[in-house]
Amino acid sequence: MRFIDDFRNAEHVKALAGSIERRAAQAGRPLRFMEVCGGHTMAIHRFGLPQLLPESVELLSGPGCPVCVTPTTYIDRAIELGRDGALLTTFGDLYRVPGSERSVEGASAAGLLEALVVYSPRDALRAAQDSHDREVVFLAIGFETTAPTVAATLLEAKRLGLRNFRVLSGHKTMPRALRALLEAPEVAIDGFILPGHVCTITGARPFTFIPDEFGVPCCVTGFEPADILASIEKLTELCGPGRRPALENAYRRAVRPDGNEKALALLERVMVPVDAQWRGIGHIPGSGLDLGPQWLEFRVEPPDPERPSAEYSACRCGDVLRGLIKPAECSLFGEVCTPDSPVGPCMVSSEGSCAAHFKYGSQTFTAGLAEIAENGKGY
Amino acid sequence: MTEKTIKLGHGSGGSLTRALIEETLLRYFDSPLLAGLPDSAKVQLQGVPAAFTTDTYVVDPLFFPGGDIGKLAVYGTVNDLAVVGAIPRFISCALIIEEGLPQSDLRTILSSMRQAADHAGTEVVTGDTKVVPRGKADSIFINTAGIGAFRPESALPDAEMKAGDVVLVSGPIGDHGAAVLSAREGLNLDSAILSDCAPVTEVAQAILAGARRTSFLRDVTRGGLVTILNEAVGGAPLGLLLREQDIPVRPGVRSICELLGLDPFYLACEGRVAAVIDAESAPIVVEAVRRTPAGQDATIIGEATAEYAGEIVIETAFGTHRLVQMLSGEQLPRIC
Numbered sequence: 054m055r056f057i058d059d060f061r062n063a064e065h066v067k068a069l070a071g072s073i074e075r076r077a078a079q080a081g082r083p084l085r086f087m088e089v090c091g092g093h094t095m096a097i098h099r100f101g102l103p104q105l106l107p108e109s110v111e112l113l114s115g116p117g118c119p120v121c122v123t124p125t126t127y128i129d130r131a132i133e134l135g136r137d138g139a140l141l142t143t144f145g146d147l148y149r150v151p152g153s154e155r156s157v158e159g160a161s162a163a164g165l166l167e168a169l170v171v172y173s174p175r176d177a178l179r180a181a182q183d184s185h186d187r188e189v190v191f192l193a194i195g196f197e198t199t200a201p202t203v204a205a206t207l208l209e210a211k212r213l214g215l216r217n218f219r220v221l222s223g224h225k226t227m228p229r230a231l232r233a234l235l236e237a238p239e240v241a242i243d244g245f246i247l248p249g250h251v252c253t254i255t256g257a258r259p260f261t262f263i264p265d266e267f268g269v270p271c272c273v274t275g276f277e278p279a280d281i282l283a284s285i286e287k288l289t290e291l292c293g294p295g296r297r298p299a300l301e302n303a304y305r306r307a308v309r310p311d312g313n314e315k316a317l318a319l320l321e322r323v324m325v326p327v328d329a330q331w332r333g334i335g336h337i338p339g340s341g342l343d344l345g346p347q348w349l350e351f352r353v354e355p356p357d358p359e360r361p362s363a364e365y366s367a368c369r370c371g372d373v374l375r376g377l378i379k380p381a382e383c384s385l386f387g388e389v390c391t392p393d394s395p396v397g398p399c400m401v402s403s404e405g406s407c408a409a410h411f412k413y414g415s416q417t418f419t420a421g422l423a424e425i426a427e428n429g430k431g432y
Numbered sequence: 433m434t435e436k437t438i439k440l441g442h443g444s445g446g447s448l449t450r451a452l453i454e455e456t457l458l459r460y461f462d463s464p465l466l467a468g469l470p471d472s473a474k475v476q477l478q479g480v481p482a483a484f485t486t487d488t489y490v491v492d493p494l495f496f497p498g499g500d501i502g503k504l505a506v507y508g509t510v511n512d513l514a515v516v517g518a519i520p521r522f523i524s525c526a527l528i529i530e531e532g533l534p535q536s537d538l539r540t541i542l543s544s545m546r547q548a549a550d551h552a553g554t555e556v557v558t559g560d561t562k563v564v565p566r567g568k569a570d571s572i573f574i575n576t577a578g579i580g581a582f583r584p585e586s587a588l589p590d591a592e593m594k595a596g597d598v599v600l601v602s603g604p605i606g607d608h609g610a611a612v613l614s615a616r617e618g619l620n621l622d623s624a625i626l627s628d629c630a631p632v633t634e635v636a637q638a639i640l641a642g643a644r645r646t647s648f649l650r651d652v653t654r655g656g657l658v659t660i661l662n663e664a665v666g667g668a669p670l671g672l673l674l675r676e677q678d679i680p681v682r683p684g685v686r687s688i689c690e691l692l693g694l695d696p697f698y699l700a701c702e703g704r705v706a707a708v709i710d711a712e713s714a715p716i717v718v719e720a721v722r723r724t725p726a727g728q729d730a731t732i733i734g735e736a737t738a739e740y741a742g743e744i745v746i747e748t749a750f751g752t753h754r755l756v757q758m759l760s761g762e763q764l765p766r767i768c
């Protein structure tokens with residue numbers, strides 16, 4: 054694991070922090086950058102990176118955690134299928150996300166349905182093989198990174214002639230969501246840290262509209278502290294006087310401009326773009342993926358994308374996901390809402406922004422949150 | 433409102449387990465000996481002090497690199513006795529066997545229990561065997577209880593923690609959790625990771641004998657290093673500051689964690705202790721622990737500080753800080 058150690062090299066990280074500080078001073082204005090990948094959110098807080106940044110550079114989390122943006126209508130639909138007798142197969146984090154009344158976990162504990170936590174869609178397929186006649190529904194959520202593995206699993210299901218395997222697709226795609234954010238007048242972002250894993254599949258090209266149409270710089274990057282700081286350094290530089298917004302790639306070791314052609318071809322073969330409902334953000338045309346016409350035998354009807362997600366009124370996940378507030382500014386954070394008794398999905402998901410802030414106590418160690426200390430929230 | 437039911441996370445050893453115990457068990461069992469939930473109860477038998485403990489083992493798979501459920505069932509109970517300062521003596525062995533378990537598996541497990549008991553200087557002196565129909569248990573579950581004696585001259589881990597005290601860990605963390613996990617997930621990694629499953633009696637005795645003050649001594653099991661250390665600071669006026677680079681984690685364990693998105697600080701161990709001792713004795717204690725078979729890589733990883741009362745804070749190699757908290761829910765199912 055030399056590889057990882059290199060990217061955590063303390064001297065290198067400190068040098069990057071110094072360079073960011075100089076560039077931020079040159080930019081001469083406060084900068085707000087948004088990371089749109091749950092993996093980035095976790096790494097940023099695990100390594101305490103905000104503590105290395107000058108006060109004028111702020112990091113916000115975007116809609117990059119697939120569990121967090123899954124609407125209550127999807128969970129409700131899954132529970133409905135389970136109550137009708139299907140065995141639900143789901144990723145662990147989704148299992149605990151509240152629907153309008155309860156989570157899949159809650160429904161399972163109450164004996165209303167049976168659910169199996171799996172690590173991959175292949176596990177779900179295996180469960181279907183083992184269950185003979187019983188219908189097995191896989192709760193398929195995730196961005197462009199997970200969708201191809203689901204597509205590959207469906208190919209396999211077809212080859213095996215499985216008749217009891219179904220997929221409830223809640224897949225989403227990232228570029229349209231970022232466009233929706235950029236079009237919203239209340240959202241003010243000076244740069245995007247683009248999701249490294251998604252871009253490994255899609256390539257960087259689908260994101261060029263961000264600098265081209267909206268004049269906002271962005272940078273693709275990986276998940277080590279040095280990767281993330283390198284992207285922040287790039288963004289700060291691009292915000293400097295006389296610089297033009299551009300898309301940069303600080304993750305060339307994994308991301309090619311055109312992405313992973315094989316995975317993309319697989320996606321195209323199995324899935325089609327559809328409208329989708331995003332928790333906290335709303336209806337975004339063409340931002341979801343569902344099974345295409347040749348795969349209807351494996352498809353279960355997803356919830357109506359027009360129907361809004363029924364949120365608990367006090368949960369501010371929607372504002373957190375759009376970068377309008379930081380988790381600790383939610384009045385429930387750390388008091389009523391904790392990972393043990395989560396109110397919203399951002400606290401449930403291990404990649405959620407509220408969970409990351411809570412788990413690593415980021416609000417405690419970051420300067421500039423005096424008002425939270427006053428209100429006695431967090432730690 | 434639906435009926436509250438037991439969720440898997442209630443068995444993680446983290447904050448949910450704690451809450452469950454407080455809200456249910458402690459409402460019914462209120463012996464002062466149980467208060468504070470020590471690893472073993474210190475009882476008096478007609479004026480003679482003894483340590484008494486019990487633990488149940490449900491690990492899946494039954495056999496994993498470096499051990500099996502039998503070895504675990506003996507050392508786990510031995511270690512619970514050792515960390516209260518006792519010398520483990522007698523062990524019980526209660527089996528719940530699922531119909532269909534190959535007899536050869538049972539023999540292998542029992543033979544490894546025997547070896548472990550001998551190695552730890554204990555004897556299995558009583559037991560029970562139950563068989564349940566297929567599907568009503570998973571292969572085999574083992575419960576062991578244990579009794580240990582206190583040496584009259586021996587110090588106990590009951591001193592008061594002071595700012596500047598240091599945190600000792602007796603070796604690399606997370607080996608057991610990583611070994612079980614890689615066996616279960618069928619991960620073929622070039623560097624085989626073995627469970628650290630071992631008795632810690634000598635380690636515990638070396639610490640208690642060498643330190644002027646021992647304020648905390650626990651074996652690191654379910655929930656990992658962080659979960660155990662949280663017990664040291666819960667409600668205390670002091671916190672612990674740990675230096676990330678000083679916490680020993682084997683490269684193989686680190687790569688499994690990277691691969692599966694886990695945190696080694698929460699991975700189970702089965703042959704490690706964590707202790708808080710006075711700083712002055714630390715060099716002697718580290719040397720003494722390193723001379724024991726299970727403590728060769730003992731090291732100091734941090735210190736007690738008044739700055740973060742009740743918290744555990746990690747300082748990264750970059751000088752940034754983060755909180756570490758008790759595990760919520762489950763990180764891994766059934767590893768001990």
Ligand code: SF4
Pocket residue numbers: 367368369370371373380383384385386387390395396397398399400401407
């Ligand atoms: S702290 Fe909890 S309630 Fe508040 S926004 Fe986050 S998830 Fe929602």
